[in-house]
Amino acid sequence: MSSAGAGPRLPRAALARKSRGGAWLGVLLVLLTACGDARRAGPSAADLAAGPWEDVVLAAEGTRVVWRMWRGDPSINAFVDEWVAPRVRDRYGIELIAVEGSGQELVNQLAVERQAEARGASDLLWINGETFHNLRRMDLLDGPWSGSLPNSAAVDSTSPIIARDFEQDPAGFESPWGRVQFALIYDARRTPDPPRSFADLGLWILENPGRFTHDQSFTGITFLKMLMYSLGGGVEAFQGGFDEESYAVASERVWRWVEMRRDAFWRSGLAYPQEVAELHRLFANGEVDFSMSNNENEVITKVRQGTLPSTARPLLLRDGTIANTHFVGIAFNAPNPAGAMLVADFLLSPEAQLQKLRPEVWADGTVLDVDRLDPEWRERFADVADDPRALSRDSLRRYAVPEVAPEYHERLASDWRSRIRDRP
Amino acid sequence: MTTSSRGLLAALIVAAPVLVGITHAMLAAFGLTGLAGIEPGWGRAHAVLTDVTTWRSLAWSLWAAAASTVLAFAGAVLIASLFRSSSRTDALARALATLPLAVPHVAAAFVGLLILGQSGVLARISYAFGWIATPADFPALVYDPAGTAFIMTLAAKELPFLALIAFSLLASETDRLEETARSLGAGPLEVFRHVTFPLLWRGLLPATVAVFVFVFGTYEAAAMLGPSRPTPLPVLAMERYAGASLAQRADAFVLSLLALVLALAAVAAHELLRRRRWEVAG
Amino acid sequence: MTLGSARTPLRSLLLTGLGILAVAPLLLLLITSISRSWFWPALLPVPSADSWAALIAGTSGGRLSGAALNSLALALATGLLASALSLPLGRALAGLRGWRRSLGAGAAFLPVAAPPIALGIGLQFTFLTLGLGGSFMGVLLAHLVPALGYATLYFLGVFAVYDDRLEDEARTLGASPTQVFRRVTLPRLGRPLLEAALLGFLVSWAQVPLTILVGQGLVPTLAVEVLGLVQSGQDALAATGSLLLIIPAIFMLMAAALAIRRVEAVPV
Secondary structure (H helix, E strand, C coil): CCCCCCCCCCCCCCHHCCCCCCCCCCCHHHHHHHCCCCCCCCHHHHHHHHHHHHHHHHHHHHCCCEEEEEEHHHHHHHHHHHHHHHHHHHCCCCEEEEEEEHHHHHHHHHHHHHHHCCCCCCEEEECCCCHHHHHHCCEEEECCCCHCCHHHHCCCCCCCHHHHHHCCCCCCCCCEEEEEECCCEEECCCCCCCCCCHHHHHHHHHHHHCCCCCCCCCCHHHHHHHHHHCCCHHHHHHHHCCHHHHHHHHHHHHHHHHHHHHHHHHHHHHHCCCCCCHHHHHHCCCCCEECCCCCCCCCHHHHHHHCCCEEEEEEEECCCCCEEEEEEEEEEECCCCCHHHHHHHHHHHHHHHHHHEEEEEEEECEEEEEEHHHHHHHHHHHCCCCCCCCCCHHHHHHHHHHHHHHHHHHHHHHHHHHHHCCCC | CCCCHHHHHHHHHHHHHHHHHHHHHHHHCCCCCCHHHHHHCHHHHHHHHHCCHHHHHHHHHHHHHHHHHHHHHHHHHHHHHHHHCHHHHHHHHHHHHHHHHHHHHHHHHHHHHHHCCCHHHHHEEEHCCCCCHHHHHHCCCCCCCHHHHHHHHHHHHHHHHHHHCCCCCCCCCHHHHHHHHHHHCCCHHHHHHHHHHHHHHHHHHHHHHHHHHHHHHCHHHEEEHHHCCCCHHHHHHHHHHHHHHHHHHHHHHHHHHHHHHHHHHHHHHHHHHHHHHHHHHH | CHHHHHHHHHHHHHHHHHHHEEEEHHHHHHHHHHHHHHCCCCCCCCCCCCCHHHHHHHHCCHHHHHHHHHHHHHHHHHHHHHHHHHHHHHHHHHCCCCCHHHHHHHHHHHHHHHHHHHHHHHHHHHHHCCCCCHHHHHHHHHHHHHHHHHHHHHHHHHHCCHHHHHHHHHCCCCCCCHHHHHHHHHCHHHHHHHHHHHHHHHHHHHHHHHHHHCCCCCCCHHHHHHHHHHHCCCHHHHHHHHHHHHHHHHHHHHHHHHHHHHHHHHCC
């Protein structure tokens, strides 16, 4: 008779290893044992904003903050995971966990959570534009709270780029965090004389078939939006709220422009990279000659990391490129609004703003009015070395155009999909 | 509890989550669950079912699944027939053929991307030999509308599964029958055509259906290697669920139902084929 | 035996092909994992051990080590649970006859055939309502849905050809039903239990859509991390992650194969 038992014990030794992974496991065990409660136990961010700041700091001590953000850029991930997280841990005892979650996906997620009356899972949200619009519309954001942050006093609220998010008033429901300007990316070696306007670009595409495309996500739609401004006679035609008629006329022009050049797009316009990172890969490997970024200085960071070739350069178009601000918000069902507020405040600190401004870190613009800071900070900001490849601040200012109402972005995104990508 | 009711209870337990999922998808597709943004009624479902995009995506996924399955089946039969002895070489071949079982689809798709991309390994080797000058000269296999890279990668990934079953089939049932045929004077090719292959074919059919429906529904490989137009059905479903406006979430439920209906059809086909096999063997 | 004299060159060709197919991907992943830049048309990359260093140091690669441990825990739990639960389920299904048997087998196949994305979309709301969203438990239960299907189908096959005579003999010799189960049935089922556990392990280990939809980003797993890394252009880390995905699975397969051989070596 067989005496063989149930076979060898499967290795569990790995679980006992103490490492950062162990911290993750601990986090998960907490999640596992935490009972689900549909409603948040403590005060909301709006409540906390009304009280003294010390209460917020106290309530946040030793807690965990889950931050939903776009994780598609390793430089940003590194900044958050390796610079911000250790500091908020050391100073405030906060454990910051950044997870993927942005755009419409985030809106849908929170909407489902509200419907299912599920336990909230996210605290801080990295948002702007149409995402903010949808979250506000569906009452999925906590607030107002951003005015109560101590560091918010130094924010450059006179700048129209910062004071408005896609023409919307943040109204305290989101706190500004950084600002960027759109730029194309080209290779100085391959394309020594790149096109400098949409008209030139249009010609270039026809003359160099199969060497240009855009991504399907935020950056690609921003590109189309700029095209819309250009074909519509400038951004002024689209300011002052969403107008269906203006959109209809302008978008038709955009589709016609694209369709005229569709066969000259990469892969004859039949395939588009899903994310901008994939477009970078195509560009770096010579499959296309242009990439693009919402951050004018992303080139610099990426070249340093080896993701883009050293001959890559940023490029502004004379028609103007979009400058916008990105923000952080707090979810309506955030389990830890105090922690979220504290992290948001830290992100506004001169220290954090300076760090992410550095070209080797992220090259993300600051939302602070540097002139209002202490002299030593002013100096440090001024000292941040401008990489020789970076676009000059003058040209950035000259060619900056603001965002318009979020519906333009949403409509362009969905209409592009049905009209161009999925064309009947 | 009788044997019969015990069995049916077991069946219910295993199938329950899928039934719950189907029910919810049906309710949600018609806006009956009160999910925000979805109007109650036939509206969204009608829009999706009359949209060409839906059927193109479905057709693409069916095509890609069929092509991958056929290739995997052919490969499995070939390898099983050629390497069936107990010699060390044959055992090695069988082990090598089974190795990809350990590779999860997401890793396999990444490897496919690295190898088959226009600026991938094969392309660079071609460039080194002077056969091509730019990435565009290399055939477009990844993201192409025919799904070439996807089909190649999935066929390579599913082959081990079918091969494993083929090995055990050849090791057991067929020896006797083959010897009989040979003793009656049949040549090797005739033995293969009239004895070996039919047995392999019948034995592998249920698993082949499983492979088909699996490739049809796989998400990550389609997202990484598939075309933008038509968008593979699983990718389209995810896009409508997570990446589109709230109203379009209803689309995702409808698309999921389509996929699940197909899965049900596959289940029925699988069962029919299994029963036929018993009847033949019996 | 089958294809005559044309066999040998074809066999050699195929054998080489199989060898390349087995080894080349691993080699490619290894090279990619130590690459800093690898642009067209370079055949070898600009090297950098950063991704492995990050993995060990637990920095940006710390996501990988955390995710790997999570995946391991999930997969082991799924395998063990699926195996244990599917034994009685498969046995019960094997007792059915006729149309009921078809229904039963079909029921077991359903969670296998259902595309995980469709399953996830259909079940997400239910999971969230039950408070299982974004939790380890929730993802485990989600993984169990297909895993249980695979394992039950497997045990259905095992019990369909199971020879009861040993059990009958033991009973005629006076053993009680419990004794029969513990000392006759269970040892015989050692190998099937292992194989079913392995099935469940692999189903969970490689799972992507269910983890995304139920875990909501809060339950990092290796497979989902790798997908994210590829989509964000971090090829070196994606390659490291892929190797982390593949190598343990290979070991699992090999360990199971060896264990099975050991189990079978003992005369029954």
